[in-house]
């Protein structure tokens with residue numbers, strides 16, 4: 001088939017001819033024309049422009065409000081608009097009110113920016129400008145300060161995953177909830193060359209005033225070991241960092257953090273940096289000791305703990321056996337590990353506390369009635385990573401990406417094609433790369449990578465190398481697992497959906513254990529820093545997040561800890577791998593309960609530069625995300641598959657037929673009445689193209705408009721008829737009353753004439769006779785000749801519009817008066 005000229009359609013699923021080359025050429029053509037967004041059916045593809053295109057202002061916000069997708073060019077705001085509309089209408093034919101927006105792409109592809117834009121537009125759609133909405137908008141910059149860092153892939157890379165649920169009641173946002181996933185804590189103590197620590201440290205050093213810096217005993221950034229790669233950015237742009245710091249404080253104030261909480265928080269952050277300055281050496285007996293106690297003093301001051309307690313906790317451990325107390329000294333390496341573990345725990349728990357605090361402040365004020373409540377969730381997790389050295393964190397990050405790719409495949413290919421088969425739809429399968437076996441390689445029990453890592457973690461003799469040996473043995477026949485050529489190596493490779501990644505298992509077991517020396521926990525729990533004591537009294541949940549205790553007084557709280565045998569005694573330690581697996585499972589459960597919207601972010605080049613479309617790099621991303629197959633299935637397949645009854649119940653008005661069967665006959669009647677083409681009828685469901693939904697909703701809208709128009713006509717008709725009837729009745733009554741009046745007038749005229757006659761006759765009787773008769777007999781006789789004392793009342797002229805009864809009564813009264 002001849003190729004159509006480029007740029008003819010916003011929806012690549014609508015291209016008449018399709019192959020990888022065409023797909024790439026279309027995307028490139030659009031990108032070069034600053035059209036970074038394209039549709040593939042109902043999926044939005046977004047190419048990172050790496051520059052401000054000026055397409056997110058008010059004009060665009062207004063353009064994407066309550067619109068149909070086909071009426072506007074593709075845009076990230078359209079995703080907000082559509083999910084909001086689906087939420088309000090119960091997802092049109094799908095029946096699910098809750099929506100989720102799944103944003104994927106590799107590191108630096110634009111997921112976090114997209115998340116922020118989606119939330120911004122959702123808040124815009126809720127219309128109001130309430131305080132809660134402003135607070136929600138501040139959540140992202142706040143989390144980014146603590147959870148993002150500069151990496152080789154991205155200057156603002158998210159080093160944690162998040163799922164933000166916006167909670168609505170009848171379309172109005174009522175609150176928000178954030179779930180965090182696996183913060184890369186190891187970054188606090190070590191960064192790869194060319195990478196930085198979390199942004200907050202640089203913001204803090206650039207932004208705090210001199211007095212506070214003095215209080216926190218802060219040094220120059222270049223002096224800190226934990227910031228060894230970072231000072232360049234501080235030197236280059238201190239004004240920019242100060243601005244970010246001010247924005248962060250502003251965001252914290254807006255969300256509702258208290259002054260004393262912020263102060264405690266800065267003390268903890270300063271102590272993290274100070275801990276890195278502790279110097280540890282070993283004596284001749286290989287026992288570790290701190291060579292600069294003044295640094296320990298500083299940490300102790302900042303954390304509100306005794307210097308001696310800190311130095312002991314980091315250099316030796318004590319145990320009691322047979323009533324005797326034993327001290328086991330740490331080696332230099334062990335003491336370094338203890339110090340780093342303490343630093344990571346401080347930062348990790350502080351981060352969790354921030355998320356907790358945000359959730360507490362943004363929780364809906366009232367218990368939402370489930371029949372009125374709904375939500376839109378936005379998933380922004382760390383992108384796929386393939387670094388020079390890949391460790392346990394990369395394995396977890398890439399596993400999460402595998403899981404998301406599987407979720408995508410499930411929706412786009414697996415479930416859909418299975419359903420065609422089950423429902424007897426004529427269909428030839430579109431092949432796609434199913435990554436389910438890879439998920440199995442990681443998560444299978446008892447022999448999956450995570451299970452083996454756990455096994456070796458708990459095994460007293462287990463170490464990183466014995467782990468690799470076990471994996472080499474168990475996965476020898478797995479196509480996705482590649483063992484290292486050198487048997488002594490700690491490396492292994494995995495063929496991920498997005499390419500081969502080589503992992504170095506050194507440190508896997510330690511990172512999976514993530515233990516904190518007991519002594520450290522105890523001294524931190526008893527710190528005079530309120531916030532610190534709270535976050536260390538809290539427990540770590542099975543998903544790795546922090547569960548805080550209710551605020552208790554220190555005394556009570558210590559007692560309750562004792563009663564439960566202390567925090568370490570009761571809570572079974574769950575490994576990091578197991579926590580991550582559980583949190584992924586919970587996330588998937590949430591996503592499966594919602595109606596998904598997919599945003600595929602694409603990175604145009606590796607140099608983070610604008611106007612630079614690297615064909616090979618983009619092709620690789622299109623390939624591993626299965627974009628060509630996705631386009632095909634969206635073009636040929638039936639993305640919308642409602643149950644017969646659901647469909648009839650929603651669209652029966654379109655058939656203009658009062659009694660419609662809620663089975664396939666009813667569906668066919670509706671579809672034929674409105675003239676839709678290319679649908680199929682299965683055994684229990686209808687099979688519709690993705691664009692049918694828009695068409696159906698458009699018909700419903702028109703029908704709604706017609707109904708309003710019709711109602712207007714009918715109301716007009718009824719009103720006119722009523723008016724006519726009332727008018728006729730009024731005319732009749734008017735005629736009747738006029739006739740009556742005429743009769744009365746005639747009668748009164750006759751009476752008057754009679755009286756005048758009588759008066760005339762009476763005039764002939766002399767006045768003296770009348771008087772005499774009265775005096776002698778008492779008879780009263782009308783004396784026409786008597787002098788007139790009072791003029792008779794004039795006849796009242798009755799107004800025409802006055803009611804006839806009253807007119808008559810008045811008339812009679814007048815007559816009576818006249819007659820007496």
Ligand SMILES: Nc1ncnc2c1ncn2[C@@H]1O[C@H](COP(=O)(O)OP(=O)(O)OP(=O)(O)O)[C@@H](O)[C@H]1O
Pocket residue numbers: 048049050051052053105106107108109110111112113114153154155156157158159381382383384601
């Ligand atoms: N729509 C956009 N317009 C302009 N610039 C953008 C856009 N999207 C992304 N960028 C630029 O790309 C950078 C990286 O984007 P982002 O942080 O969203 O990537 P990410 O996919 O979240 O990566 P990671 O997985 O590392 O967190 C941003 O800091 C910004 O400079």
Ligand SMILES: [Mg+2]
Pocket residue numbers: 111112113156157158380381382
């Ligand atoms: Mg990000």
